[in-house]
Amino acid sequence: MKRADEQQALRAxxxxxxxxxxxVYGYGVVGGRITEARRTEVRAAYDxxxxxxxxLAREVRGLGTEPVAASAAYALPFAVPDSPTAVRLAAELExxxxxxxxxxxxxxxxxxxxxxxxxxxxxxxxxxRWRGGSVAFPGLAERTGxxxxxxxxEAGPSVSPPVSGTARPTx
Numbered sequence: 001m002k003r004a005d006e007q008q009a010l011r012a013x014x015x016x017x018x019x020x021x022x023x024v025y026g027y028g029v030v031g032g033r034i035t036e037a038r039r040t041e042v043r044a045a046y047d048x049x050x051x052x053x054x055x056l057a058r059e060v061r062g063l064g065t066e067p068v069a070a071s072a073a074y075a076l077p078f079a080v081p082d083s084p085t086a087v088r089l090a091a092e093l094e095x096x097x098x099x100x101x102x103x104x105x106x107x108x109x110x111x112x113x114x115x116x117x118x119x120x121x122x123x124x125x126x127x128x129r130w131r132g133g134s135v136a137f138p139g140l141a142e143r144t145g146x147x148x149x150x151x152x153x154e155a156g157p158s159v160s161p162p163v164s165g166t167a168r169p170t171x
Contacts, residue, residue, distance in 0.1 A: 011107070013104065014065075015104075018068050019100040020052050021053060024070070033086035077171065094127035101119045105120060
């Protein structure tokens with residue numbers, strides 16, 4: 001790989017790691033609000049994101065770089081007072097992870113690209129399960145800057161990565 005390609009891949013790996021940190025945090029919130037019937041699903045997603053987070057941290061370390069650290073707290077995109085909004089947050093988390101995974105697919109090659117594509121697929125499948133429906137191109141919604149709520153048709157919060165210097169990154 002050329003030096004510029006390596007730097008692009010490292011930035012994408014770090015962004016994916018940051019998204020996994022946020023997803024782990026977010027699933028902690030989801031788990032606290034979800035109904036008992038879906039707790040197993042929350043636990044499986046939480047464990048999957050922890051495993052991917054740990055694998056990405058090892059990969060970044062293997063490249064001789066310090067992995068981006070998790071934040072102490074993350075700003076939620078909306079209040080999560082009950083199970084229906086917890087389900088909505090879980091779908092949002094998966095959409096955001098899918099977005100950074102699509103960037104990682106674009107920035108890498110070989111085995112790294114295959115792993116990123118697998119992570120994108122897993123996040124898209126979990127989002128479908130949470131949402132109850134699919135989107136045409138999972139991981140690309142954040143390119144518009146807003147999401148449209150399929151129930152109300154209203155634009156939602158931006159799903160762009162947080163700007164450096166913000167007090168708390170968004171989930």
